[in-house]
Amino acid sequence: MRTNDEIIYLIKELTDKRGYSISELARRVDMAKSAVSRYFNGTREFPLNRVNEFAKVLGVTPEYILGIAQDNDISYIYNKLDTLRKKKVFEFAHQQLDEQNNILVFPSKNKNQVSVYGAVSAGNGEYLYDNKPELVDYDGEIPVHDFAVIVNGDSMEPTFADKQIIFVKKTSEVRTGQFVIANYDHQAYVKKFMRDENGCRLVSLNKRYNDMPINDEHELSIFGVVVL
Numbered sequence: 001m002r003t004n005d006e007i008i009y010l011i012k013e014l015t016d017k018r019g020y021s022i023s024e025l026a027r028r029v030d031m032a033k034s035a036v037s038r039y040f041n042g043t044r045e046f047p048l049n050r051v052n053e054f055a056k057v058l059g060v061t062p063e064y065i066l067g068i069a070q071d072n073d074i075s076y077i078y079n080k081l082d083t084l085r086k087k088k089v090f091e092f093a094h095q096q097l098d099e100q101n102n103i104l105v106f107p108s109k110n111k112n113q114v115s116v117y118g119a120v121s122a123g124n125g126e127y128l129y130d131n132k133p134e135l136v137d138y139d140g141e142i143p144v145h146d147f148a149v150i151v152n153g154d155s156m157e158p159t160f161a162d163k164q165i166i167f168v169k170k171t172s173e174v175r176t177g178q179f180v181i182a183n184y185d186h187q188a189y190v191k192k193f194m195r196d197e198n199g200c201r202l203v204s205l206n207k208r209y210n211d212m213p214i215n216d217e218h219e220l221s222i223f224g225v226v227v228l
Contacts, residue, residue: 002067
């Protein structure tokens with residue numbers, strides 16, 4: 001157990017670390033300032049029957065202030081250190097406590113999971129493998145769909161961003177202006193299907209990419225249309 005001088009020294013350290021004045025400490029432990037001052041200047045011994053109040057205000061245990069510890073308690077090791085090392089341990093411990101007390105725990109947001117069957121190109125082409133889907137987290141509302149894919153590239157921005165998950169309804173019948181998942185020359189794309197006086201073609205929204213003509217020179221099949 002600590003001596004009276006050791007207890008007062010420790011309480012002074014704890015008070016300074018908390019940034020309390022003697023007046024503030026006295027107010028928090030519900031004692032007169034003059035009484036606390038006498039403890040600090042050594043003219044009166046610390047009242048052991050008030051250790052619980054001081055410990056609570058200073059964020060430690062009564063046992064810690066009194067120096068009562070088991071051999072496997074960190075206080076046992078602390079009490080064997082010299083003054084300089086005690087100060088270093090004390091400062092580090094308070095840093096850890098402050099970090100712990102300032103941790104903000106945000107409520108976890110429930111995430112949905114989507115079965116993604118591969119990537120489709122919003123660029124220069126991807127191969128859409130017919131394999132087992134991968135479960136990935138998805139934050140938004142999931143529409144009715146047959147399968148989902150991930151966009152790879154920027155040719156369909158701003159409507160579809162790179163790495164965005166999009167949902168697809170299986171169909172081979174499409175109308176002009178619809179966004180489709182197409183197998184074009186054995187590569188999978190997400191594009192806008194257009195049919196007008198210039199013929200049929202797959203169009204990118206990003207003007208840096210050329211239209212992809214649909215004619216006898218290219219193989220085309222439609223996986224489905226994007227659900228918007």
